Every structure is written in C-alpha cells, then in structure tokens.
Amino acid sequence: QVQMVESGGGLVQAGDSLRLACVTSGRTITNLSMGWFRQYPGKEREFVAAIKWGAWSTFYADSVKGRFTISRDDAKNTVYLQMDALKSEDTAVYYCAAHTTVQAIVQGRPMELWGQGTLVTVSS
Numbered sequence: 001q002v003q004m005v006e007s008g009g010g011l012v013q014a015g016d017s018l019r020l021a022c023v024t025s026g027r028t029i030t031n032l033s034m035g036w037f038r039q040y041p042g043k044e045r046e047f048v049a050a051i052k053w054g055a056w057s058t059f060y061a062d063s064v065k066g067r068f069t070i071s072r073d074d075a076k077n078t079v080y081l082q083m084d085a086l087k088s089e090d091t092a093v094y095y096c097a098a099h100t101t102v103q104a105i106v107q108g109r110p111m112e113l114w115g116q117g118t119l120v121t122v123s124s
Contacts, residue, residue: 002024002025002113005025006094006096007020008020009119009120010121011121011122012120012122013122013124014122014123015085016122017082017083019080019081019082020094020118022036022078022079022081024078024079024113029077029079029098030053031054032100032112033052033102033104034072034096034098035048035049035070035098035102036070036079036081036094036096037096038090038093038094039117045095045108046061047061047105047106047108048094049061049070050102050105050106051072051079056072063089064083064090067083067085068081068082069084070082079096081096086120088122088123088124091120091121095114095115095116097114099113
C-alpha cells in the first residue's frame, strides 16, 4: 500500500519560516514528479510548487515565488517545502502529491497520489 505522510505544519507568526516534509512509503518516488498544494476552507486545492523527477526542475505559483522552495531527497523518498517569509494568507492545509508528469501537477489535474495534509497557520 502506497502512503504519503506530511509533517512540519504548525502555528507560526508572520515572517517566520516552516519546513514541510512528505515521506512516501510503498514505492519509490524516483520516477515521480512531486508537488505541494494547499487548500483554504471552502475552496478547492490550489497548486503551490512542483519538482520534476530526473531533471529536478522546479515550478511555483506566483503567490509563493521567491518565498517557498521545493526540494527532494530520493534516497529518503521525501519531498520538502521550505516556506520563508510566511504571510497570514499562507494559512491553509498543505498536501503533497505525486504524478508521473510535472505538467499535471502544475496544471492541477487529478493526482496519482495524495497525502493526508498538514495544517499551517500563520498569525499576523
């Protein structure tokens, strides 16, 4: 059974940093592009960041560009999201996701795998 488990969420103040991690078990992520999405209450999930398998090219939503950094450690089957200069509008549940093509992640198409989510709350 393939599982993705996020961690690292919590309550921080505006301007602080957090690092989210997503560990995948049950299969290797080596040939998967990985991404992060977030969801506000009552809203659909929105794309945040993605990292391509192999070339490790990265992609970001305009709202987080320059503040968030996605990275991966395939040896640990883990993808990270470093979030700096957090703002109150970053408050959301953050989900990791996987797909064989990075374009699917960036375009918000149905994902092959989802984590259960981790809550990030930024107080102003």
